[in-house]
Each structure stands twice: as structure tokens, then as C-alpha cells.
Amino acid sequence: MTPMTAEGEDPRTTAPPAGSAKRALVGRLSWGLADQAASSISNFAVGVYVARSLGVSAFGVFSLAWVTYGVVLNVSRGVATDPLVVRFSGVPDASWRGAVARSTGTALGVGTALGAASLVAGLGLGGRVGPAFVCLGVLLPGLLLQDAWRFAFFAAGAGRKAFVNDVVWGVALVPAMVVAARAGSVAAFVLAWGASATVAAGYGYVQAGIGPRVSEARGWLREQRDLGYRYLVENVSLSGASQLRAYGLGAIAGLGAVGAVRGAELLMGPFLAVLMGLSLVTVPEAARVLRQAPHRLGRFCLVLGGGQAGAALVWGAALLLMPDRLGELALGDVWRSSAQLIVPITLGVAGAGLGTGAAAGLRALGAARRSLRSQLFASAAYVGGGLGGAAAAGTVGSAWGVAAATVGGSAVWWLHLRPALRERRHDPVPEVRTS
Numbered sequence: 001m002t003p004m005t006a007e008g009e010d011p012r013t014t015a016p017p018a019g020s021a022k023r024a025l026v027g028r029l030s031w032g033l034a035d036q037a038a039s040s041i042s043n044f045a046v047g048v049y050v051a052r053s054l055g056v057s058a059f060g061v062f063s064l065a066w067v068t069y070g071v072v073l074n075v076s077r078g079v080a081t082d083p084l085v086v087r088f089s090g091v092p093d094a095s096w097r098g099a100v101a102r103s104t105g106t107a108l109g110v111g112t113a114l115g116a117a118s119l120v121a122g123l124g125l126g127g128r129v130g131p132a133f134v135c136l137g138v139l140l141p142g143l144l145l146q147d148a149w150r151f152a153f154f155a156a157g158a159g160r161k162a163f164v165n166d167v168v169w170g171v172a173l174v175p176a177m178v179v180a181a182r183a184g185s186v187a188a189f190v191l192a193w194g195a196s197a198t199v200a201a202g203y204g205y206v207q208a209g210i211g212p213r214v215s216e217a218r219g220w221l222r223e224q225r226d227l228g229y230r231y232l233v234e235n236v237s238l239s240g241a242s243q244l245r246a247y248g249l250g251a252i253a254g255l256g257a258v259g260a261v262r263g264a265e266l267l268m269g270p271f272l273a274v275l276m277g278l279s280l281v282t283v284p285e286a287a288r289v290l291r292q293a294p295h296r297l298g299r300f301c302l303v304l305g306g307g308q309a310g311a312a313l314v315w316g317a318a319l320l321l322m323p324d325r326l327g328e329l330a331l332g333d334v335w336r337s338s339a340q341l342i343v344p345i346t347l348g349v350a351g352a353g354l355g356t357g358a359a360a361g362l363r364a365l366g367a368a369r370r371s372l373r374s375q376l377f378a379s380a381a382y383v384g385g386g387l388g389g390a391a392a393a394g395t396v397g398s399a400w401g402v403a404a405a406t407v408g409g410s411a412v413w414w415l416h417l418r419p420a421l422r423e424r425r426h427d428p429v430p431e432v433r434t435s
Helices: 018-054 056-087 093-125 130-155 159-183 186-208 214-223 225-253 255-267 269-276 282-292 294-320 324-331 334-339 342-365 368-426
Strands: none
Touching: 018 056, 018 159, 018 186, 018 255, 018 324, 056 093, 056 130, 056 186, 056 225, 056 255, 056 282, 056 342, 093 130, 093 214, 130 159, 130 186, 159 186, 214 225, 225 255, 225 368, 255 324, 255 334, 255 342, 255 368, 282 294, 282 342, 294 342, 294 368, 324 334, 342 368
């Protein structure tokens, strides 16, 4: 295993020449942006296609399956791939390959176990929601494995392969969505989405040439438990808060409200997709900055967070100027309900973007206790603001409550990063621990 601090990993290496380091950084970030663009386009296309095909209430059911997948995805990331990018970014190839085999095996095992739980839950629920969860359960292993390959490639600095993998998913989505539209059910769209991800997961195996070792998942969990279990709680609190807000909003204001919120989020899709998958690029890069020029980590995080927030505000302003006919062309009947949520959701995304800069720094530092406390506060505020706002003023109130909570949560992330950076400057580099 690579060198680490009490909570993370921090080898001190000789920095490469400034010019070549900057070119390498720009290259890796460029592939990261390209990969997130591919992910954003496919997520946006799926959301728009499903919204136009099913209408606001059925789109709300699809959104419940989507946010449930988000919870499971973050379980997998917490125990399988977040430790991978923190501890195995830029390490020798042999070390990376062994870690990837165990990490992807863990992701596959998580998908199988939680997929079975989703399948059983769907069979018990029945009605309109049950079939969607049955289909989600069947395809969760492929969905999680596809995501794990992306983390693995970015940890190795091979963003091009992650980009190609997402392009394969997007290409496979096209015929799958056409078939689903003919069936005209939520379950059919979930099947199309998950099956195309499974195709991409298979291609990820071809690119990496590494077989996931499910049998070594227990060993991986044991080795990474100092980070993995904290990241698990942190990630589940993040996605669980989104799921609780969606379920609560549906109970308070109806499934149409869930569909309206999801429609507005789709309009912010390019930035939401980047925020959701930001650790694919920023945590490995922050870890490299920490190794090569630790005094620059704070500035790196500030530029990262400020850039995300500014871009979100510009995009939101553009959406406010968009004619209604274009909105209706994109979202159909969902547009009327979603348009009134653009301002609060833009502010919420901008606040989240600012916080991701600090979050990347805490992850790179291995400051799992601080990042956990920050995320628990942000998640509690998100649920409280979203449901409190819904009880007070329906869908619009929920959106404004979430916006206020997200901005407050971002401030907490930065309040925790500052002392973590000071501690890093004063603490000596520990002895190397091997396994």
C-alpha cells in the first residue's frame, strides 16, 4: 500500500518540471471535462426523452428509481472507488492494477447484494413503482461496475479511456431508448438505461484488461476501512438526503412535484452531472497537487469551486432567457412546472459547486473525519430545507429551502478545509505502511 497519514495517504515525491506538470494537468483535466460532457449529454438526453414520453407523473416514478440508484452508487463509491482514487492515483502500474481488481470486485459485489434487495422491494411494492425497482435491481451490478471503471481510469490518469467508456454507454442508449419508447412504460426505460450501462461495463473490462475480483472484496474493505467506512456514511448521507427529499416531496406535494424538480435539474444537467462525478477528476488531481506542491492545494480548491459556481450562475441566467417554446420542446408538459424553479435550483447548484472545491481538498488530504462532519451537516440541512420548504410553500418552497441549505453547507465545507490545511503544514510525513 502507498504511504498514508492517519486518515489518508500522502507520499512526498519529487515534483516534475513546472511546464510539463502543467501540460499533464491540462491534459488530464481536458479528458475529465470531455468525459463529464459525455455523461452530461447522455443523462440530459435520457431525462428529456423519458419526460416527453411519459408525462410528469410517470416521470416522477422514473425519478424515484433514479435517486435510488444514486444512493446505491454512493455506497459503492464510498467503500470501493473513493479509497481507490485517494490512495492509488498516480502510483506504479502493478500497484494500480491490483487495487483496481479488488475495487471493481467490491463494486460488483455491492451491486449484486443491493440489486437483490431492490428486486425484492419492487416485488413487494407492486403498482406503478414496483416494476421500475425490479428492473433497477436486475441491472445494478452493471451500472455500478461501469462507474467503477471510470474511477479506475482517472486514478491512472487515463481519462481518455473513461471518456470512451461513457461514449459507448451513450451510443448503446440510442437503440435501447427507441425500443423502450415503443413499450411506453417506466420499467422499459429503466431496463434500457441499465442494459446500455452494462454494455459499457463490459467494454471497460476490455479496455482495462483486469478482471474484477469479487472474492477479494472482503480484503479490500478491511484494508480501506479507515477511509471506506467514513466515506460510505458521507456518500450515503449525500444521496440519502436527495432520496428522502424526493420521497418526502412526493408525499407532501405529489409525484408531479418530484417530476417538476427533476425537470428543473435536467435544465441544469451539465453542471449537476459534473458535480455528481467531480471526484473522478478533482480528487486525483488534488492528490497530485498535494504530493508535488502542497502549498498550492488551497488555491487549487478555491479556483475549482469558484469556477464551478460561476459557470452554474451563467448557465442559470441563460435558462431564464430561454423562450417558453424551447422549454416545451425540451421537456414537454414538465416545462411549465419546472420553469418556476430555475432561480432557486441555479443558486443551489452554484452553492454546491463552490463546496466541491473544499470537498476535493479534504478528500485529497485524507481528512475523512472532517469531510464526514461537513457532509452530515450539509445533508441534514438539505433534507430539512427541502421538506420544510415543501410543507410551507409546496414545490417552489422546497426548491428555495434546498438552495439556502446548499449555500450554508458549502460554507461549512470551507470552514473545515482551512484547519485541515494548517494541520497538514504542521504535521510531519508518517512512516510508510505496506500491505
